[in-house]
Amino acid sequence: GIQVEQSPPDLILQEGANSTLRCNFSDSVNNLQWFHQNPWGQLINLFYIPSGTKQNGRLSATTVATERYSLLYISSSQTTDSGVYFCVDRGSTLGRLYFGRGTQLTVWP
Amino acid sequence: NAGVTQTPKFQVLKTGQSMTLQCAQDMNHNSMYWYRQDPGMGLRLIYYSASEGTTDKGEVPNGYNVSRLNKREFSLRLESAAPSQTSVYFCASRQPGQVIYGYTFGSGTRLTVV
Numbered sequence A: 001g002i003q004v005e006q007s008p009p010d011l012i013l014q015e016g017a018n019s020t021l022r023c024n025f026s027d028s029v030n031n032l033q034w035f036h037q038n039p040w041g042q043l044i045n046l047f048y049i050p051s052g053t054k055q056n057g058r059l060s061a062t063t064v065a066t067e068r069y070s071l072l073y074i075s076s077s078q079t080t081d082s083g084v085y086f087c088v089d090r091g092s093t094l095g096r097l098y099f100g101r102g103t104q105l106t107v108w109p
Numbered sequence B: 001n002a003g004v005t006q007t008p009k010f011q012v013l014k015t016g017q018s019m020t021l022q023c024a025q026d027m028n029h030n031s032m033y034w035y036r037q038d039p040g041m042g043l044r045l046i047y048y049s050a051s052e053g054t055t056d057k058g059e060v061p062n063g064y065n066v067s068r069l070n071k072r073e074f075s076l077r078l079e080s081a082a083p084s085q086t087s088v089y090f091c092a093s094r095q096p097g098q099v100i101y102g103y104t105f106g107s108g109t110r111l112t113v114v
Helices: none
Strands: A002-009 A008-013 A019-025 A033-037 A045-050 A052-056 A059-064 A067-073 A081-088 A097-099 A102-109 B004-007 B010-013 B019-025 B031-037 B043-049 B064-068 B074-078 B089-094 B108-113
Touching: A002 A081, A008 A019, A019 A081, A019 A102, A045 A052, A045 A059, A045 B089, A067 B010, A102 B019, B004 B089, B019 B031, B031 B064, B031 B074, B043 B064, B043 B074, B043 B089
Parallel strands: A008 A102, B010 B108
Antiparallel strands: A002 A019, A019 A067, A033 A045, A033 A081, A052 A059, A059 A067, A081 A097, A081 A102, B004 B019, B019 B074, B031 B043, B031 B089, B064 B074, B089 B108
């Protein structure tokens, strides 16, 4: 199956700081998504981004499919950004989502 | 609000007990999924249902059974719970062909088997 590596594994920021999360894939990227798991465990779909760049408020994501990586940018971080960020690709098998281990983000006030 | 509803949110079982996790979605999605999440890991697929009336095994199906009761509901059953099944369980749904909308996840069921 697809191997998904995320870095860094942990990130601690002061409120207002910017950050970049990275995701590398062992195989071609098909249907990449970024999820945020909040401290209550809820999984929220942030971006569907198989290629190119998208922006949503303070968050943006870029996927370079030919080089098998994706980046998630968080600007002016807020305490509500805390949680775990997962990048996920959907393989050819229906329903099979390949998750990275996630980046644990903690934003302090 | 539209979405995926899971019940219960928390459950403690004794080894050998059985239980059913319930999942319902009101988005008219055809595909539904059950995942488990263990500490420090991403989600792993247990079972999925591509459409009403069909179910298939995922990555870690042993010890589980599922029922796609109708288009809305997809339940996961533990027949004889084991401590190794202590995990957080997520149900998800998706409408094939509408990939842009991605997956919608329920809020999870935290299960502890003692």
